[in-house]
Amino acid sequence: MTVLVTPKALANQTVRDFKMLIDGKWISGNAAPIERVAPSHGVVVSRFQAGSKADALRAIAAARKAFDTGPWPRMTASERSAILLKAADLIAARADELAYLDAIEAGKPISQVKGEIAGSVDIWRYAAALARDLHGESYNTLGDGTLGVVLREAIGVVSIITPWNFPFLIVGQKLPFALAAGCTCVVKPSELTSGSTIVLGEILQEAGVPDGVVNIVTGTGAEVGAIMTAHPDVDMVSFTGSTGVGKLTMTNAAQTLKKVSLELGGKNPQIVFPDADLDAFIDAAVFGAYFNAGECCNAGSRLILHKSIASDVVARVAALAKHVKVGDPLDPTTQVGAIITPQHFDKIAGYVAAAKSAGAEVAHGGGALDLGMGQFMAPTILSQVTPGMTVAREEVFGPVLSVLTFDTAEEAIEIANSIDYGLSAGVWSKDFDTCLTIGRRIRAGTVWMNTFMDGASELPFGGYKQSGLGRELGRHAVEDYTETKTLNMHIGSRTNWWMPRT
Numbered sequence: 001m002t003v004l005v006t007p008k009a010l011a012n013q014t015v016r017d018f019k020m021l022i023d024g025k026w027i028s029g030n031a032a033p034i035e036r037v038a039p040s041h042g043v044v045v046s047r048f049q050a051g052s053k054a055d056a057l058r059a060i061a062a063a064r065k066a067f068d069t070g071p072w073p074r075m076t077a078s079e080r081s082a083i084l085l086k087a088a089d090l091i092a093a094r095a096d097e098l099a100y101l102d103a104i105e106a107g108k109p110i111s112q113v114k115g116e117i118a119g120s121v122d123i124w125r126y127a128a129a130l131a132r133d134l135h136g137e138s139y140n141t142l143g144d145g146t147l148g149v150v151l152r153e154a155i156g157v158v159s160i161i162t163p164w165n166f167p168f169l170i171v172g173q174k175l176p177f178a179l180a181a182g183c184t185c186v187v188k189p190s191e192l193t194s195g196s197t198i199v200l201g202e203i204l205q206e207a208g209v210p211d212g213v214v215n216i217v218t219g220t221g222a223e224v225g226a227i228m229t230a231h232p233d234v235d236m237v238s239f240t241g242s243t244g245v246g247k248l249t250m251t252n253a254a255q256t257l258k259k260v261s262l263e264l265g266g267k268n269p270q271i272v273f274p275d276a277d278l279d280a281f282i283d284a285a286v287f288g289a290y291f292n293a294g295e296c297c298n299a300g301s302r303l304i305l306h307k308s309i310a311s312d313v314v315a316r317v318a319a320l321a322k323h324v325k326v327g328d329p330l331d332p333t334t335q336v337g338a339i340i341t342p343q344h345f346d347k348i349a350g351y352v353a354a355a356k357s358a359g360a361e362v363a364h365g366g367g368a369l370d371l372g373m374g375q376f377m378a379p380t381i382l383s384q385v386t387p388g389m390t391v392a393r394e395e396v397f398g399p400v401l402s403v404l405t406f407d408t409a410e411e412a413i414e415i416a417n418s419i420d421y422g423l424s425a426g427v428w429s430k431d432f433d434t435c436l437t438i439g440r441r442i443r444a445g446t447v448w449m450n451t452f453m454d455g456a457s458e459l460p461f462g463g464y465k466q467s468g469l470g471r472e473l474g475r476h477a478v479e480d481y482t483e484t485k486t487l488n489m490h491i492g493s494r495t496n497w498w499m500p501r502t
Helices: 007-011 053-069 077-093 095-106 110-131 167-172 175-181 195-207 221-230 243-254 278-294 310-321 342-357 409-417 432-441
Strands: 020-022 025-027 034-037 044-048 137-139 146-154 157-161 184-188 214-216 236-240 259-263 269-272 302-306 361-364 380-383 400-406 424-428 446-449 482-490
Touching: 020 053, 020 195, 044 095, 044 195, 053 157, 053 184, 053 214, 053 221, 077 095, 077 110, 077 175, 077 195, 095 110, 095 167, 095 195, 110 167, 110 175, 157 175, 157 221, 167 175, 167 195, 175 184, 184 221, 195 214, 221 236, 221 243, 236 243, 243 259, 269 278, 269 409, 278 310, 278 400, 278 424, 302 310, 302 409, 310 361, 310 380, 310 400, 342 361, 342 380, 342 400, 400 409, 409 432, 424 432, 432 446
Parallel strands: 157 184, 157 236, 184 214, 236 259, 269 302, 269 424, 302 400, 380 400, 424 446
Antiparallel strands: 020 025, 020 214, 034 044, 137 146, 146 482, 361 380
16 A cells, blocks of 8 residues: 655654764754755754764764774674674664665655665674674795784774765665774764664664764764864775765875775766667666666666667667656655755756757656655656767766667777766676676776676675775775784894994
């Protein structure tokens, strides 16, 4: 049964007020709280503390103390692993609450978010396993007088800054691995979607994470994020967001030469050859373009189609797009929810208008949907797009699919690699020689073959070029939060360098 929640009904529910977590205590800020208006219903649903620079400084100091003198880095790996496993169980127990918060604050379909929470539980459990597998190296081959041991030590205090499009999933791609390594953290979620991350703070306290190990400061990037990326007591910054803000983050971190991990934007191509399974591809194209309303760095926002099949594919994608259900995120049958803010909606609409002016044609959608509440955009397809158009080169971050064409494989590779991003890509052909040849030449961190946007906790995720630095997930994810230290041990007597003259 479809369950619709009207703005009036939602407004009658209690608005949830959240606090910040600093050094094990839940505190309020000194400024007026940030009110989050649900993008789907247009009513206030959450209030977050407007954290200040002073709050960020207290959180950094707490994390520094917890790392330098607290028990967390000194626990055995099995002890940290047990706490992370308990956290995973508690996340699963509160999955409905977490899913509701992400759905209503971000405008995401509730069914989709429940899948993201389940995925996050798996990531926390995977990180718990990696905690016990973190190890260094030994070298017993350096001669009778030398033994070399390479240690992996937690890097220290980590600032974790997460975006609004996957509020709970993305903090789960960072925080458990940092904790598994023995680090302490300051977390700043987006000021638009902080609720689920704050609940995570409650969960971690219940799981047994000591005070000061995880601190959560809400607020804006200018007020809170800037000091988190620049402060000398922070040893590493892990940031997910736009490429522009990623560059600013890197600039701030460079002042003290911090380690930086950046997961940034994407303009991801799907290259389709005439022999592809088009039935499978059509579904993947619609999913890749409109999943999470296109507000996804991994969105398959560029179709690069062989000219012989382009017209047919565009028509079939448009036909399927008509059946995509856009609407109330709290309706379990909804597939595409609301656009995050009115300002972002205007930005997406601006890209569509500019593309039309440049000669692109709207094959489907192209504008707002009036559902009587919130801000919703129709799934949009732009055909007749050329590689030089802005809409073919920049990340729109909305439900807009750009269609380009090619004659030869070389041309397809050139189009795919011609932009500043290199996060992910897809190749579609029944000839696996074609898939592997194209896949090896695409400059992207992930290349899917005859599928799109699949993933697993074991598989690294990250991009080439301006899509970021470093990788998340995978068996080396915990190592990213460590430093290596060489212990060079001399055995027996040592030959003097200075010899007295006779």
